[in-house]
Amino acid sequence: MNPTQLLIPLTWQPPADWRRVRCLDAHTGGEPLRIYLDGYGDIPGTSILDKQAHCREQLDTLRRATVWEPRGHADMYGCIVTEATTPDGDFGVIFTHNEGYSSMCGHGIIAATTALLDTGVLPMQAPQTCLRIDSPAGRITAYARIEQNRVASVYFHNVPSYVVELDAEVAVPGLGTVRYDLAFGGAYYAYVDARELGLDTGPDNAAALIAAGRAIKQAVMDSRPIQHPEDAALGFLYGTIFIDAPRGEGADSRNVCIFADGELDRSPTGTGVSGRVAIHHARGELACGESLQIESIIGSRFRAAVHSTLDYCGHAAIVPEVEGQAHITGRHEFLIDPADPLAHGFFIR
DSSP states (O other): OGGGGGGGGOOOOOOOTOOOOOEEEETTTEEEEEEEEEEEEOOOSSSSSHHHHHHHHHHHHEEEHHHSTTTTOOOOEEEEEESSSSSOSEEEEEEEEESSSEEEEOOOOHHHHHHHHHSSOOOOSSSSSEEEEEEEEEEEEEEEEETEEEEEEEEEEEEEEEEEEEEEEEEETEEEEEEEEEEEEEEEEEEHHHHHTTTTOSSSGGHHHHHHHHHHHHHHHSSOOOSSSSSSGOSSEEEEEEEEEOOOOTOOOOEEEEEETTEEESSSSSSHHHHHHHHHHTTTTTOOOOOOEEOTTOOOOOEEEEEEEEEEEEEEEEEEEEEEOOEEEEEEEEETTTTOOOTTBBBOO
């Protein structure tokens, strides 16, 4: 075959009974986001949590088919774009991962905002475009900085974030007594100083970090209830975050997040750094208007700041501001053949 023949447009069309799922792919600081533009159909519900429950109960085979292998992998992450469920919202988001669904996702907010504006799905306005996003955890307000008709970066104001407990302790098989802080930044995390466990937070130590993160998460879940003050559906421990000294010049700290079913976040984790600034503020280490540069396991960075403070259901809470950069990596039309015995996916770690 002449190689130039490969440039001829593909005229084949899949059978009518095959499901088509159209996506944009992007990454924020190295962490992937698969953005579902169509294929899910209408998702009923008067709130994003209602819509998320419908996806979990009625459409979960689509999550597994496009997040798991052979179309995805164990560390894939997704975002189903829906209509807004509030009168002034611009759109809604339902976040997916290898284990199921999350309450909020900072890297996902940055990537979805970037991709939907850069591709013209939503209108762009320079020098800054504001989008009001309905998430399972609540309203997120994202601000895209526009330069030369492209999104240069995105910062967002997260849901109220707060500390549940500082310096808690838990017995973890194989690790002994582990000290941790428990905080909410759109999701609940146990924050652990990696140096106290002698854990290296470089990418070459990923397997050990995943194993330790899963063990700590399980031990914390077994030792205490995780209760959200407003909605029981948000009351679960999402993951473990290892804190370490930075390795890059100009960074203040390092976050390595192990979440869901042993996923390792390549970014600093938007909800994770939200909880981090809540912890620093509670300890008197970070005032309103002050920020940190927090790096990930691969050195990518988020700026995280205390935007404002408030009382949230009896908690001394903050509104975090988190900023990062995202880039589009592809666009796809996935096809699901109903005769395929692996149509609904699998993954091997």
